[in-house]
Structures are given as C-alpha cells and as structure tokens.
Amino acid sequence: MSFGHKEIDGMEVDDMNLKSHLDTSFEESGLRVSEDLIRKTMEAINQQTLNKSVEDKKVVNYKAKVNQRNMYIRRYAGVAAAVVLLIVGYQMVQNVGLGTNSKSSDNERSYDIQESASEEQQDSSSTDSLSEVQLETTTAAEDAKTNYTVADEADSMETDEQAPMMVTEEPEVSVSDSTYGSTMIGNANNSEGMTFSQICLLIPEDVTYLKITNVAKENSMILTDQTKIKSFYEAMDNHLFTNGTKSSVNWYYIIEVKKQEEATTDYDTIWVGDSLMVQYSNDSEENYSSYDAVDQVELIKELDTFYEENVDK
Amino acid sequence: MQNELQKDLLEKAPAYDIETLIRQYGNDVLRTAFMYVKDSNTAEDIFQDVFLKVNQKISTFEGNSSIKTWIIRITINTCKDYIKSAWNRKVVPMMEYQEDAIISDGDYDAVERQDTNDLVKKTVLSLPDKYKDVVLCVYFQEMTIIEAASVLHIAEGTAKSRLSRARQKMKVALEGRISDELWS
Numbered sequence: 001m002s003f004g005h006k007e008i009d010g011m012e013v014d015d016m017n018l019k020s021h022l023d024t025s026f027e028e029s030g031l032r033v034s035e036d037l038i039r040k041t042m043e044a045i046n047q048q049t050l051n052k053s054v055e056d057k058k059v060v061n062y063k064a065k066v067n068q069r070n071m072y073i074r075r076y077a078g079v080a081a082a083v084v085l086l087i088v089g090y091q092m093v094q095n096v097g098l099g100t101n102s103k104s105s106d107n108e109r110s111y112d113i114q115e116s117a118s119e120e121q122q123d124s125s126s127t128d129s130l131s132e133v134q135l136e137t138t139t140a141a142e143d144a145k146t147n148y149t150v151a152d153e154a155d156s157m158e159t160d161e162q163a164p165m166m167v168t169e170e171p172e173v174s175v176s177d178s179t180y181g182s183t184m185i186g187n188a189n190n191s192e193g194m195t196f197s198q199i200c201l202l203i204p205e206d207v208t209y210l211k212i213t214n215v216a217k218e219n220s221m222i223l224t225d226q227t228k229i230k231s232f233y234e235a236m237d238n239h240l241f242t243n244g245t246k247s248s249v250n251w252y253y254i255i256e257v258k259k260q261e262e263a264t265t266d267y268d269t270i271w272v273g274d275s276l277m278v279q280y281s282n283d284s285e286e287n288y289s290s291y292d293a294v295d296q297v298e299l300i301k302e303l304d305t306f307y308e309e310n311v312d313k
Numbered sequence: 314m315q316n317e318l319q320k321d322l323l324e325k326a327p328a329y330d331i332e333t334l335i336r337q338y339g340n341d342v343l344r345t346a347f348m349y350v351k352d353s354n355t356a357e358d359i360f361q362d363v364f365l366k367v368n369q370k371i372s373t374f375e376g377n378s379s380i381k382t383w384i385i386r387i388t389i390n391t392c393k394d395y396i397k398s399a400w401n402r403k404v405v406p407m408m409e410y411q412e413d414a415i416i417s418d419g420d421y422d423a424v425e426r427q428d429t430n431d432l433v434k435k436t437v438l439s440l441p442d443k444y445k446d447v448v449l450c451v452y453f454q455e456m457t458i459i460e461a462a463s464v465l466h467i468a469e470g471t472a473k474s475r476l477s478r479a480r481q482k483m484k485v486a487l488e489g490r491i492s493d494e495l496w497s
Contacts, residue, residue: 012476016483018452025430026344031353033339033360035454038332041361045368052369120384 109287193240193294197233200260201280204233209258214307215247215251219313228310239299241276244290248273253303272303329380331368339364341385341454342388348438348449349392359395368453378460385454386464389446436486444479447472 014020022221028168114283197203207229213220223229255287269279293299342363346356366387437448447473450461452470462472 012451012458014452014455016433016452016480018437018448019455022344022348022437022453023429025434026340026347028430029353031344031347032344033335035356037343038335039358042332044361044365048365048368058421130459184418243368271406 095218193242194291195240196236198287199241199276199278199291200270201256202257202266202268204230206259207257208260209256211254211258212303212307212311213254213256214311215254219311220254221307223310232306232310235302238302240294241291242294244275244277244292246275246292247290248275248277250274252300253307272299327376331371331373332399334367334380334384335364338384341381342384345385345388345449345453346392348453349389349442349444350395351438355395359388359391363391366391378463382453382460382464385450385456389449389464393442432460432487436483439486440479440482444475444482447475448479448483451476 025301036227041159182297204226208224210229210232211220212232223232248271253270253272255270255272257268257270264283267279268282271279271282273279274296278289278291280287280289335339339360344357346359346363347353350356350359360448363384367384367406374380378386390415437445437453442450446465447461450464451458456464458472458476462469465472466490467475
C-alpha cells in the first residue's frame with residue numbers, strides 16, 4: 001500500500017483504492033438505492049410538484065385578489081381624493097365669494113355707521129334743541145344739510161324734503177354756516193333765547209329784498225342794499241326771542257325778507273306784535289312759528305327807531 | 314428580467330429527467346450522505362431531500378460543472394445542515410453494526426476483506442470533516458482538486474493541503490493493520 005501523493009492530469013491517483021474499498025463496503029452492507037426508495041422519492045417529488053402548482057395557483061389567486069383589492073383601494077382613494085379636491089375647491093370658491101361679500105358687507109356696515117352717525121347727529125341736535133332752546137326756526141333745514149354725509153345722499157334727499165316740517169315741530173339750531181351760524185349756535189345754547197338771525201332762516205348775505213311795513217302808519221319801506229339789510233339784522237340781533245306761548249292780537253310791524261335765486265324764491269314774513277309770528281315759505285309750501293320777545297317793548301322801540309331812521313332815506 | 318434569464322437557462326440546459334438522475338447518481342448521493350450522517354435511515358431521508366432540491370432547482374443549474382458534481386454539492390450541504398440541526402437537537406445517530414455469523418472456513422477470506430473494507434470505511438468516517446470532505450470528493454466522487462475546491466468553497470491549495478493531511482492520518486490509522494496485498 002502506498003501512501004504517496006500522485007497526480008495525473010490534475011486527477012489525484014487513488015492509489016489506496018479508497019473508492020473501491022468504500023463501494024465494496026457499502027455494497028456488502030446493503031447500502032444502495034432500492035426501487036422502493038426511488039418510488040418514495042418520486043412520489044415525494046410529484047407531491048412537491050403538485051403542491052408547487054397549487055401554491056403557484058394560490059399565489060396567482062392571492063396576487064389577483066391583491067390586485068383586485070388594490071384596484072378597489074385605488075378607486076376608492078381616487079374617489080376620495082376627488083371628493084376632497086371638490087370640497088377644498090368649493091370652500092376656496094366659497095371663501096373667495098365670502099371675501100367679496102364681506103367687503104360689500106363692510107361697505108354696507110360703514111355706510112350704516114355713517115348713516116347712523118348722521119342720524120345720531122341729527123338726533124343729538126334735535127335733542128339739544130328741544131332740551132335747551134327749542135327753537136322753532138327753519139335753521140334746522142340747513143342744519144340737516146350741513147350734517148349729512150356724502151355717503152347718505154338718498155337720506156339727504158329725504159331729509160331735505162322733511163326739513164321744513166321739522167322746522168315747525170322740532171326747531172334745530174346746529175347751523176354751521178358762516179359767522180352767523182357760529183353766533184347762532186352760541187345763542188342757541190343760550191337758555192335765554194334766540195336772536196333774530198336764528199328765527200329768520202335767511203341770512204343777510206342771501207337776502208335780496210327786505211320790506212318793513214309799519215301797520216299803524218300803513219307805510220312801508222324796502223331795503224335792497226346789503227349794508228342796510230345787515231344794519232337791520234344787527235339792530236334786531238340786539239334782542240332775544242323764545243318760543244311763543246301767547247298769541248298776538250295787534251301787529252305793529254310786518255317784516256318781509258326774500259331770497260331770490262335763479263329758480264326759487266324763499267320768503268320769511270315776520271309779524272311783530274305782542275308776540276312774533278314767522279311765516280317760512282318758498283315756492284311750494286308754507287310753515288309758521290311763533291316766538292315771544294324777551295323784551296317786547298324794547299323790540300318795538302328798536303323797530304320804531306330803525307324805521308324812523310331809514311324810512312325816508 | 315429574472316424570468317427571461319431563467320428562460321434562457323432552461324433553453325440552454327439539457328433536459329434532465331429526475332428519475333434518470335436518481336438512478337444514475339442515487340448511490341453516490343446515498344453513500345455520501347451515509348459518510349456524513351453515519352446512519353442508513355437518515356441517509357435515505359437525506360437522499361430524498363437532496364433529489365427534492367435537485368428537482369426544485371434543476372432550472373437554476375448553469376452547467377458550470379458536471380451535473381454529478383452539482384448534485385454532490387447539494388448532498389454535502391444538506392448533510393452538513395442536518396448535522397448542524399442534529400447537533401442542535403443533541404441527537405447522535407447510532408452507527409449500524411452488523412455482526413454476521415461465520416458460516417464456514419471459506420468465509421474467513423471474505424470476512425477479512427470485509428474487515429478491510431469496513432476498516433477503510435471507518436477510517437474515512439473517522440476523519441475530521443474538513444479532511445473527509447476532500448477525501449470523499451477526490452477519491453470517492455472522483456473529482457479534480459479544482460472541482461473539489463469549488464464544491465467545498467475552499468481554495469485549490471487548501472484542498473490540496475487538506476487532502477495531503479487526510480492521507481497522512483489514514484496512513485497512521487491503517488498502517489500495520491491492513492495487509493499490503495489488499496491494496497493492490
């Protein structure tokens with residue numbers, strides 16, 4: 001027996017005949033592949049093939065189910081996404097619409113605020129006039145005009161129409177027009193009474209015609225000169241008037257004041273007697289208010305003086 | 314892509330009938346398995362397991378080696394897996410011992426030859442696994458060193474070295490116990 005290492009063409013030479021000894025040993029021990037082992041192995045292989053085909057079918061079915069399920073999931077997800085997009089889009093559109101609406105609402109609110117503010121101003125003016133001076137002059141009409149805001153044109157129109165009526169019922173004194181206005185406001189706040197300029201709606205600058213009639217003498221004089229007219233107003237402003245509580249039987253003087261404009265003519269006619277009655281008229285309507293002079297005697301004297309000084313001049 | 318590759322391999326690879334393979338290489342598989350597990354029943358189980366794997370993976374056989382080498386590689390790996398799992402289960406397969414009764418004087422030669430064959434077998438089986446692997450591949454399965462190295466996933470030089478040491482161990486184990494004429 002040789003235990004040397006031999007190699008021929010890369011093959012180890014089995015100089016010990018190991019393969020022969022081992023095969024002989026296995027043959028003698030009966031270790032060989034039997035037909036029964038081959039049959040069992042083939043059965044196992046066939047079963048394996050069968051199982052594999054069944055598993056493959058299961059896998060295919062499972063994949064199909066998974067695909068089908070995924071398809072449904074994808075469809076539902078797609079529908080859900082579309083619904084979400086729809087809702088979001090709708091809300092966006094709605095928000096844009098609301099934004100516009102809110103702007104208009106803001107405008108409306110601001111309009112309302114302006115309107116209410118002007119109403120409040122009117123109310124406060126009315127309240128003030130009622131509680132403090134309670135004038136029955138038509139200055140309220142101009143008050144209303146000056147107090148109105150630009151945004152309240154429609155209301156302004158309405159107020160313009162209502163102004164003469166308000167004069168008779170709730171005389172207002174918040175005139176903010178010219179120096180006379182300032183004076184009038186100061187006097188209006190005076191609890192002692194109103195001046196002539198306040199009870200007469202026409203201011204001297206606007207007056208183009210002023211006629212004084214002495215009832216007793218049945219004579220009258222007409223003033224068209226602005227200087228004379230202003231002089232008359234200044235003389236009359238020396239006296240204060242309150243709302244009329246008594247009626248007069250005897251009239252001493254009638255004072256007619258006219259404001260001539262292009263298309264319209266305003267008249268104020270003031271009857272001076274034991275009390276004063278003022279007629280406010282224009283081309284379409286007439287209103288009346290009555291006042292008492294704080295010092296009626298002095299008022300008549302003042303008128304007599306002015307009349308005597310200017311009647312024949 | 315992978316399916317196309319498998320399709321190409323199937324077209325290139327020769328059609329193997331599993332039953333033919335079993336009949337052609339069955340003994341090699343069974344006996345190799347026995348060399349590792351040292352139990353005929355377990356070897357038969359491994360035999361079945363190996364050919365189930367062959368049937369299952371025949372489509373992946375690339376033809377880089379002979380089909381026998383490929384099958385033996387599967388056998389060795391299956392045996393090692395079994396030994397590993399058997400070690401984990403702490404199951405030690407029992408060796409089969411046959412005590413044949415001596416019937417006549419003429420049988421003594423046969424008994425002596427059988428003893429020699431069994432002694433060689435026991436010597437190979439007693440080798441450490443790393444040496445037994447190389448001996449089985451090279452001498453029993455008649456592989457080249459390169460093939461054995463490939464099957465065992467070792468370098469060619471390592472295979473040569475292990476084979477040399479295996480021979481030395483067998484020499485020590487068998488020297489003086491086996492008559493020279495039996496090795497002729």
